[in-house]
Amino acid sequence: MLASALSGVAAAACAHLGSSCGSDRDCKLDRVCEAGSCVWPQGARAGAAAGAANAPVTPLPQYALEPAQAMFRLGAAHRGRSPFNLPAGKPEIAWMVATGGAVVSSPAVAADGTVLFGSHDGRLYAVGRDGAMKWSYATGDIIFGSPAIAHDGTIYIGSDDDHLYAVMASSAKPRWVFQIGACPQRIGVGPEASRCDVDAGPTVGPDGVVYTGGDGIYAINPDGTLRWRFATGGHVASAPAVLSDGTVVAGSQDDLIYGIGPDGAKRWDFRTGGDVDAAPAVGDDGTIYVGSDDRKIYALGADGTLRWAFTTGGDVRASVAVGNGMIYVGSFDAQLYAVRLDGTLAWTFRSGDRIISSALVDAKGAILFGSQDDRLYCLEPDGHLRWSVELGGDVDSSPTLAADGTIFVGSDDRKLYALRAPSAPTP
Numbered sequence: 001m002l003a004s005a006l007s008g009v010a011a012a013a014c015a016h017l018g019s020s021c022g023s024d025r026d027c028k029l030d031r032v033c034e035a036g037s038c039v040w041p042q043g044a045r046a047g048a049a050a051g052a053a054n055a056p057v058t059p060l061p062q063y064a065l066e067p068a069q070a071m072f073r074l075g076a077a078h079r080g081r082s083p084f085n086l087p088a089g090k091p092e093i094a095w096m097v098a099t100g101g102a103v104v105s106s107p108a109v110a111a112d113g114t115v116l117f118g119s120h121d122g123r124l125y126a127v128g129r130d131g132a133m134k135w136s137y138a139t140g141d142i143i144f145g146s147p148a149i150a151h152d153g154t155i156y157i158g159s160d161d162d163h164l165y166a167v168m169a170s171s172a173k174p175r176w177v178f179q180i181g182a183c184p185q186r187i188g189v190g191p192e193a194s195r196c197d198v199d200a201g202p203t204v205g206p207d208g209v210v211y212t213g214g215d216g217i218y219a220i221n222p223d224g225t226l227r228w229r230f231a232t233g234g235h236v237a238s239a240p241a242v243l244s245d246g247t248v249v250a251g252s253q254d255d256l257i258y259g260i261g262p263d264g265a266k267r268w269d270f271r272t273g274g275d276v277d278a279a280p281a282v283g284d285d286g287t288i289y290v291g292s293d294d295r296k297i298y299a300l301g302a303d304g305t306l307r308w309a310f311t312t313g314g315d316v317r318a319s320v321a322v323g324n325g326m327i328y329v330g331s332f333d334a335q336l337y338a339v340r341l342d343g344t345l346a347w348t349f350r351s352g353d354r355i356i357s358s359a360l361v362d363a364k365g366a367i368l369f370g371s372q373d374d375r376l377y378c379l380e381p382d383g384h385l386r387w388s389v390e391l392g393g394d395v396d397s398s399p400t401l402a403a404d405g406t407i408f409v410g411s412d413d414r415k416l417y418a419l420r421a422p423s424a425p426t427p
């Protein structure tokens with residue numbers, strides 16, 4: 001039911017545009033089509049209506065949500081595929097914002113143009129599209145993860161202080177704070193202090209449920225209550241992906257890739273030869289792509305069975321981008337790999353150092369990624385260099401592209417950069 005309601009792009013787009021519909025199949029979740037509009041069946045949402053004191057209580061929370069505004073890898077499938085176009089020529093640095101720590105976090109652009117990102121100084125920052133600081137919010141430890149912005153503007157951010165925060169832009173104060181796990185040492189470095197770090201995503205599912213990791217895989221309701229927790233044998237460091245049938249896929253430092261059902265029960269696992277610190281990506285046909293510290297990129301079926309594995313020359317920590325009939329991912333061997341969907345190599349591009357940054361593929365197949373050689377690279381669809389820009393430190397942050405062609409990316413030089421083609425019209 002959930003699967004059929006959510007599987008179609010057309011259905012999602014339809015629901016987004018004023019919820020117009022031709023049949024129940026066009027409506028998200030369990031909503032039905034009545035007089036051309038998606039509505040909840042009579043009584044299903046009564047519990048949420050103001051003043052409905054005696055309304056029946058639904059057994060599981062149901063959220064009628066529009067798509068999230070932004071998140072790591074641009075969506076719950078983590079394809080890293082932008083509907084916009086990268087600059088044809090080398091962009092200039094339009095502005096930069098200095099923070100108190102490295103910016104590994106990947107920026108998220110809200111519907112109003114506000115750019116949100118975390119820093120190793122422990123703060124979540126909100127910057128206007130002109131580069132002016134709007135506000136910041138201090139968590140208790142380093143932020144590695146990227147913000148996600150729900151449809152209603154709620155910003156989710158994880159911190160190494162073992163908490164997931166739901167922050168409202170209007171007040172810059174948290175709506176709720178959820179502690180991940182019960183690790184005795186919350187702050188600082190080392191295995192004990194890191195086990196419950198919230199570095200994974202978070203990912204907002206099509207139904208608004210928030211998925212993240214720590215000492216396991218977590219599903220958290222939009223109201224900040226726990227939906228389920230799945231215990232893993234190792235730290236979960238990267239954002240879970242969500243398949244069209246609601247299966248949640250996440251990697252762990254116990255070397256496994258897990259497929260967890262929407263009810264929190266394990267459907268399958270797949271063993272790799274090393275820590276899985278890369279966020280999984282889901283192709284258009286449902287194939288799951290994920291890298292591992294065993295130097296391989298794995299392609300798995302939706303049931304967790306191996307389709308193929310491709311070996312690179314180093315750890316694969318970046319998330320795969322899917323677009324233009326290809327997947328793109330960087331490796332610690334300094335190379336960006338373009339691999340066809342059958343697992344054969346199309347081409348590679350060599351940067352000067354390790355690649356952790358996850359690539360973005362634009363509407364025409366151009367590719368953008370950062371490297372620890374301190375450069376941001378833009379490649380043509382055939383793998384030739386279009387341009388590169390040198391920043392002040394490692395570029396481990398995954399770049400984001402706004403509709404006007406502005407690129408946002410962080411660097412270990414503690415700055416967030418906005419890069420824009422000289423000829424681009426000002427918004």
Ligand SMILES: [Ca+2]
Binds near residue numbers: 185
């Ligand atoms: Ca911690």
Ligand SMILES: [Ca+2]
Binds near residue numbers: 234254274275
């Ligand atoms: Ca391991």
Ligand SMILES: [Ca+2]
Binds near residue numbers: 353372374393
């Ligand atoms: Ca460097």
